[in-house]
Amino acid sequence: MDEPHVLLTNDDGIDSVGFRALYDALSAFTEVTAVAPKGDQSAVGRAMSREVDVEEHDLGYAIHGTPADCTVVGLEALCPDVDMVIAGCNRGANLGAYVLGRSGTVSAAVEAAFFDVPAIAVSLYVPGADGEWQHAADETHHYRNAAEATRYLVDHAVGAGVFEQADYLNVNVPIHEPGDDLAPIEITEPSTLYDMRAERDGDRIGLTDNVWARMREGTLPDPQGTDRRAIVEGRVSVSPLTAPHTSEHHEALDALAETYH
Template identity: 65%
Template sequence: MDEPSILLTNDDGIESAGLRALSDTLSDVGDVTVVAPAEDQSAVGRSLSHDVTVHEHELGYAIEGTPADCTVAGLGSLVPDADIVVAGCNQGANLGAYVLGRSGTVSAAVEATFFDVPAIAVSMYIPVREDAAFDELQMNPESYAEAARATEYLVERARGTGVFDDADYLNVNAPVAEWGPAEMAVTYPSEVYQMTATREDNGDIQLQDRIWERMAEGDIPDPEGSDRRAVVDGKVSVSPLTAPHTTEHHDELDALAETYDPTA
């Protein structure tokens, strides 16, 4: 198989260490073009702009917009022949079903699937006790080595094996490289929800994801087979996912629709 054309994007911004780590590693297995946000766009989900400004960059292109903007601009104009989209490596994990729609990293991968281009979202778990603490971290570039190694492996092999016949995209979460070599586990997004809302003395409400503290302590309620359990156990989690939000027809809703009276 010929070397793939790889569109590399992220949500941490084009100057992030995680994106640079993937760019350097993936250049060994394909032709990498970066189309990434000019600034940090973390947790913007699939927000989309009407038009975006494009700046040439040594790695490719910096977009004044969101991760979804980058995927659309990349596949629609800048790198229309891309064989695969890789989003990451995000500083901080993207684990659990409730996180997927928030993540700019995952959203960039989801956007690619509507172009019928396979995609991989890549994130690195960092053991911190508060989700806000990620903003203060300055990670060593070498910390991304395990995530980069797993991504290189999947980019090089997954396209030719039929993996993307059944999965639209892969959500990959790897531990920091300092934990040592990590096995790869196929997982599903955990359904455990740990968000809390605490009313403060001044009347404000603090929203916090308590799972980070539990993860840092190694005490999580997530079952075997889930993405969060795999990462806490020191494994590279790979969740094969589909993008369209669809479900099966069922009799109860059909019955409601049939008895609806538009004149009532």
Template identity: 65%
Template sequence: MGDADAADLEILLTNDDGIDSTGIRALHDALSAFADVTVVAPANDQSACGRSISHEVDVYDHELGFALDGTPADCVVAGLSALTPETVPDLVVAGCNEGANLGEYVLGRSGTISAAVEAAFFDVPAIATSMYVPVDGTPLSEVDLEPEDYAEAIRVTSYLAETALEAGVFDHAAYLNVNVPLADGEPAPVEITRPSKRYEMDAEREGDRIHMHDRVWESMDPETLPDPEGTDRRAVVEGRISVSPLTAPHSTNHHELLEELADGYHESRGIETDG
């Protein structure tokens, strides 16, 4: 996949905000300027669905491509298996998501990132692009964004889509998690980052209900941001574009202590092994 020519570039474009969202339209129009783009996206908002997969989904023709009554993972599986041209796409792009996807804890929760992870299992490189929107307590669903707000996301995603394959970036990364600030005049610089390790989920009970709280977003003040240099959260809050090169599937480490525990289990249960 690393030698794809931009003039012949085949891109599968999806998202988790739904096929009628402003972000996917903005990316579609930009990527179509230099690539053959096939859109396969959820018919409705599927935010925070992770890598949920369906056994069967309905598909509809849409002016941008295909809409599925399913998840972003469904869209990638269907797009790479049943809805794209005879040649497998060179690249999957997911986004642009309205709202950032920052930190290790969102990697399995975000539908946008999960689409990129799904592509990795097909051995297709992917870019997941999300936009950090400071909301000051306003629900993100009530924030009305215009196409021009996605200018920063369009610039960097287009650049990476055109250049990263030929540069060999995906010889070392399965996908790129890209987070951008809102467009604000001059283009923002890019920082290669690692996902923040911050995790501040908690819950409280109120009668027969449990209220879940994600308190990470309460500490996004640039003056007091607790995340160290080099993390995705710090880069975006300080106005830089965060690009985290990530791998999937996740690898495991051989663990000698677990081997000893396994041997102890065999011995305690009278199990004979060849080892």
């Protein structure tokens, strides 16, 4: 793609380190318009507002709304001529099929797919115990794998015909430390492992995603070719995905419909 125009959004907020890392990397060879949430909008899924306030920002526009809001207002009102939407880089991985609908980062890319605009969601896997990851990856150099993989995909994916089959790419990358080699890319599928737990303590019930603990312990059963297996082994996971829900002919439902009175 020759000098593409990219809409860059995220869910951590326009002033986050990961957002700046991608903005700087993409600005080196593309026109970038930032349309991102004013503050943290993590894990809001495809929540949509009826109206949002817009502020001018040094990088573009800060939106008082969700990532999906940002995609819609960007493509409809602020920069309708963009060639691609990039969402990220999120601090925290978005891995597994069950996470796709929860993630604000991924949801911004899904929203773009309904506009027939190619999109890439980019997230950083930060190992660590509960809470520790939120205080890690606080320098732009930690996002070098994200920056380089995203640059490569923006530059080559459209011309290679990737988006003739995929609506969007869900990309997860390892953290980069000084002296590390760049992580290689692996094409993956979202893991289907689901391990949510709920434990009651009196009037409160705690919800825990036990997958993260299993990732730290190295006890995941995810096979080769899945996004989580790639990321725990130090590779960039790229999952080509489609946005619309599919519908298939279902004989059992046909029979129920025929007997309904």
